[in-house]
Amino acid sequence: MKSTSFSVALFGLGLCATQFVSASVIDDGHSLHRRDASILIDPDAQPSLPSIGAATAAASTLGLNLTNIQGDILIGMKKNKELFFFFGITNAAKFKSALKSVILPRITSTTQLVDVSKQPQTALNIAFSQTGLNALNITDDLGDTAFTQGQFANAANLNDPGTANWVPQFAGTSIHGVLLFASDTLAKCESDLTAIQLALAKCACVKELYRLEGAARPGSQQGHEHFGFLDGISNPAVQGFQTPLPGQAVVPPGEILVGETGDTVTTRPTWAKDGSFLAFRQLKQLVPEFNKFLTDNPIRTANLTRQQGSDLLGARMVGRWKSGAPVFLSPTVDNPKLGADPSKNNDFTYAAPGETVADPTDQTKCPFSAHIRKTRPRADLGLPESSSSNHHIVRGGIPYGPEVSASEAKSNKTKTERGLAFVGYQSNILTGFQFLQRFWANNPNFVHGGVGFDPIIGANKGAPRIVNGLDPTNSTRGITIMTDFIVSRGGEYFFSPSISALATKFST
Numbered sequence: 433m434k435s436t437s438f439s440v441a442l443f444g445l446g447l448c449a450t451q452f453v454s455a456s457v458i459d460d461g462h463s464l465h466r467r468d469a470s471i472l473i474d475p476d477a478q479p480s481l482p483s484i485g486a487a488t489a490a491a492s493t494l495g496l497n498l499t500n501i502q503g504d505i506l507i508g509m510k511k512n513k514e515l516f517f518f519f520g521i522t523n524a525a526k527f528k529s530a531l532k533s534v535i536l537p538r539i540t541s542t543t544q545l546v547d548v549s550k551q552p553q554t555a556l557n558i559a560f561s562q563t564g565l566n567a568l569n570i571t572d573d574l575g576d577t578a579f580t581q582g583q584f585a586n587a588a589n590l591n592d593p594g595t596a597n598w599v600p601q602f603a604g605t606s607i608h609g610v611l612l613f614a615s616d617t618l619a620k621c622e623s624d625l626t627a628i629q630l631a632l633a634k635c636a637c638v639k640e641l642y643r644l645e646g647a648a649r650p651g652s653q654q655g656h657e658h659f660g661f662l663d664g665i666s667n668p669a670v671q672g673f674q675t676p677l678p679g680q681a682v683v684p685p686g687e688i689l690v691g692e693t694g695d696t697v698t699t700r701p702t703w704a705k706d707g708s709f710l711a712f713r714q715l716k717q718l719v720p721e722f723n724k725f726l727t728d729n730p731i732r733t734a735n736l737t738r739q740q741g742s743d744l745l746g747a748r749m750v751g752r753w754k755s756g757a758p759v760f761l762s763p764t765v766d767n768p769k770l771g772a773d774p775s776k777n778n779d780f781t782y783a784a785p786g787e788t789v790a791d792p793t794d795q796t797k798c799p800f801s802a803h804i805r806k807t808r809p810r811a812d813l814g815l816p817e818s819s820s821s822n823h824h825i826v827r828g829g830i831p832y833g834p835e836v837s838a839s840e841a842k843s844n845k846t847k848t849e850r851g852l853a854f855v856g857y858q859s860n861i862l863t864g865f866q867f868l869q870r871f872w873a874n875n876p877n878f879v880h881g882g883v884g885f886d887p888i889i890g891a892n893k894g895a896p897r898i899v900n901g902l903d904p905t906n907s908t909r910g911i912t913i914m915t916d917f918i919v920s921r922g923g924e925y926f927f928s929p930s931i932s933a934l935a936t937k938f939s940t
């Protein structure tokens with residue numbers, strides 16, 4: 433665990449170590465008070481968040497107001513525990529007044545979340561669907577057709593095998609909004625929700641439709657998704673917030689934040705500035721089934737044991753080893769030291785050193801179909817990346833569901849649902865999440881003809897998926913994956929407004 437922000441916070445408060453050890457947390461429910469340890473996780477391999485000083489300096493050069501931006505948008509996959517509370521609005525006028533008096537004072541900004549000493553016990557964000565805006569009589573066109581339609585009406589674009597597997601509450605347009613609670617324990621998330629529900633009970637203006645709890649996986653698996661691979665390594669560095677690490681994509685703030693430099697849509701209402709679209713997906717992962725597939729189809733080369741061949745297959749499907757080490761830099765065996773080093777584990781382009789385009793025929797080091805290559809092709813589209821791709825999102829999801837039990841592992845069958853509560857932020861869903869899913873992961877001819885589906889998230893309406901290039905010894909050998917290891921349970925598209933918009937448009 434990295435401890436930089438910890439010591440910064442300690443000195444910032446002028447506490448000595450003894451006082452720190454004996455300090456007890458004063459929990460006044462929600463209001464601002466000092467913390468001594470972050471509510472976020474910070475695995476070694478993930479880029480750390482900028483210090484508050486660095487973030488403020490970066491923001492001032494671009495005129496970005498980090499205090500106006502809801503805290504979840506830019507921080508990536510660093511939540512420890514999270515509770516998603518999906519609701520319907522039953523009385524618009526009363527909801528607006530409750531938003532102002534009950535919810536807004538608890539909303540956590542980016543500034544607060546980055547500064548450990550200013551973090552609340554539980555961070556709170558809020559976002560609204562199009563039908564939620566309608567319910568509040570907010571009629572401006574936000575300029576995003578996927579958002580306007582909602583995920584259910586727009587589901588065909590994602591190649592889900594219909595919506596029969598969807599959580600029923602997502603199969604429709606009844607969800608008006610979502611509250612996102614994040615903390616270091618689920619008990620704190622739940623007690624904040626209870627406090628809000630108690631306060632809202634007086635107005636009878638909100639009804640619960642669905643909730644989902646997520647948690648970083650335990651122990652050494654912290655930061656890893658349920659298949660076992662370290663996640664949250666490669667998020668773009670947003671100008672005005674972070675300084676890029678080697679290999680990190682650099683994006684203008686407007687690729688993530690509406691109305692900022694780089695947002696290509698010019699017709700939005702001014703109050704939408706500093707908001708971001710949140711694409712939510714509940715993606716169930718069939719972990720024992722995935723593991724059986726790896727066991728049954730090891731890559732066979734002279735120098736690898738059967739187990740190593742299975743591990744290599746999994747790594748080539750993702751594009752990274754479980755440690756986070758990219759297969760492009762470590763093509764046959766995992767390299768945990770490389771995986772753990774954020775200054776090295778993202779420093780590659782798929783091109784040879786000095787070249788600006790990747791070899792369109794060579795996938796010995798990394799298949800074209802690998803999940804991270806499909807969703808960020810780097811030099812496959814030519815460098816610099818900024819001129820060839822504006823399809824970046826900030827991924828801010830969290831695993832949900834229990835660890836695989838011994839009996840599930842033995843039976844090769846999932847018995848209890850687990851997966852990824854996927855959250856992706858962008859200023860344009862059609863060029864962000866939906867583009868990655870639809871035109872890249874689901875497209876067997878991206879990035880070159882016949883390379884096949886993304887074997888992790890690629891969807892073919894439930895039909896078998898051909899994936900090429902997985903076998904480094906024979907690039908023309910295709911593997912047909914008969915079942916999906918990720919099953920969509922649906923989701924919704926939301927807009928996460930700026931804090932000033934919440935204080936005006938949404939509450940008066």
Ligand code: HEM
Pocket residue numbers: 657658659661662663664665666667713715716717750752803804805807808825827851852854856865866868869873888889918
């Ligand atoms: C259960 C579903 C998913 C799993 C298990 C999964 C897993 C992973 C893993 C292990 C990584 C490597 C860590 C990293 O580079 O940060 C990764 C990266 C990434 N994933 Fe996913 N992912 C899932 C869903 C999605 C979806 C739905 C999208 C978008 C449509 C997506 C987009 C990306 C992107 C953009 C990257 C970073 C690529 C790069 O910058 O090199 N993922 N994912």
Ligand SMILES: *[C@@H]1O[C@H](CO)[C@@H](O)[C@H](O)[C@H]1NC(C)=O
Pocket residue numbers: 497499500931932
């Ligand atoms: C930044 O945003 C906050 C929250 O909306 C607001 O109170 C503050 O006045 C803004 N600062 C500037 C300089 O605009």
Ligand SMILES: *[C@@H]1O[C@H](CO)[C@@H](O)[C@H](O)[C@H]1NC(C)=O
Pocket residue numbers: 569
């Ligand atoms: C909705 O907003 C419009 C203009 O913003 C206003 O004329 C109308 O009265 C509002 N309707 C309701 C039901 O509040």
Ligand SMILES: *[C@@H]1O[C@H](CO)[C@@H](O)[C@H](O)[C@H]1NC(C)=O
Pocket residue numbers: 724727728842843844
């Ligand atoms: C689970 O899959 C493994 C690998 O194919 C196999 O050896 C084992 O017999 C399977 N177990 C059951 C209960 O089907």
Ligand SMILES: *[C@@H]1O[C@H](CO)[C@@H](O)[C@H](O)[C@H]1NC(C)=O
Pocket residue numbers: 906907908909910
């Ligand atoms: C490569 O795979 C193709 C398709 O499965 C097969 O026809 C060919 O014989 C393989 N080549 C080698 C050298 O194994």
